[in-house]
Amino acid sequence: MKTRLSALLLFLALPGAALAANDVVVHRDPGCGCCEKWAQALRAKLGRKVVMRDDASRGALQRRAGMPGTLASCHSAMVDGYLIEGHVPVADIKRLLATRPVGVRGIAVAGMPIGSEGMEVAGAARQPYTVVSFGSTGQHVFARH
Template identity: 40%
Template sequence: MSTPIRTLAALALTTALAFHPALAEQLDRLVVHKSPTCGCCGKWIDHMEANGFAVTPIDVADLGRIKREHDIWPAYRSCHTAVGEQTGYIFEGHVPARIVARFLADPPADAKGLSVPAMPVGSPGMEVGDKFMPYEVLLLQKDGGSRVYARIDSPDDQY
């Protein structure tokens, strides 16, 4: 994202936060653990920042260690792991910012976070022209289980 666009996005967010203090409480700073060579992770970070999230990327050599530390089972894994700095909630993979914000506004009691397993084509950060593959956002539960939190059937469902 270019500097003028980032500046406009930051100005829009600042204005929104001034008039909607509850929004500021919902947006948790995300620490994103990622591979230094993964381009789609950087695109997902851009998506999150463009939608009002503060993001701190951390390049790590052993992402498996991060995923094990946060008890993210292999079936729920993707290319990067974001952890809410204030809340500790996990956002694994290419979860749309809109869905993260909705989750943070009213997290289920048994939740530890959200996951988009694998890397669905067309999800935020995984755009390939006009190609799109429907996918599910899973609610990761504290007991290790999961359930469908949201279904993304079209690109418009993400934004």
């Protein structure tokens, strides 16, 4: 009985472990350098392989995910079925993946605020910015930085 229970628990844990190890695919404006800085932070802090794709037609991906055009930035990443738009801090991505809020299709940082993840500029003042969630429940503030 113990062996069967252990085997069942191991079997049930495997899909979650496999899901947690999925690659992150980043679709970026061709040649964008700050996207690579953001991807480096993902690799280091999220512990995932990051695949970069130059994609001049990211708009189609954004529309499929239901992302409002007002939230656009220079790159869109797919992480475990969520669209992550722009320079979203890795800590916010981790919180999204841990909580999986109902009705949320993704989170976004519009534009390219100085001081956001991947947009650090030595000597420049950090700009305040908001991470916005979007999906069937509308747009909501997910975090403020």
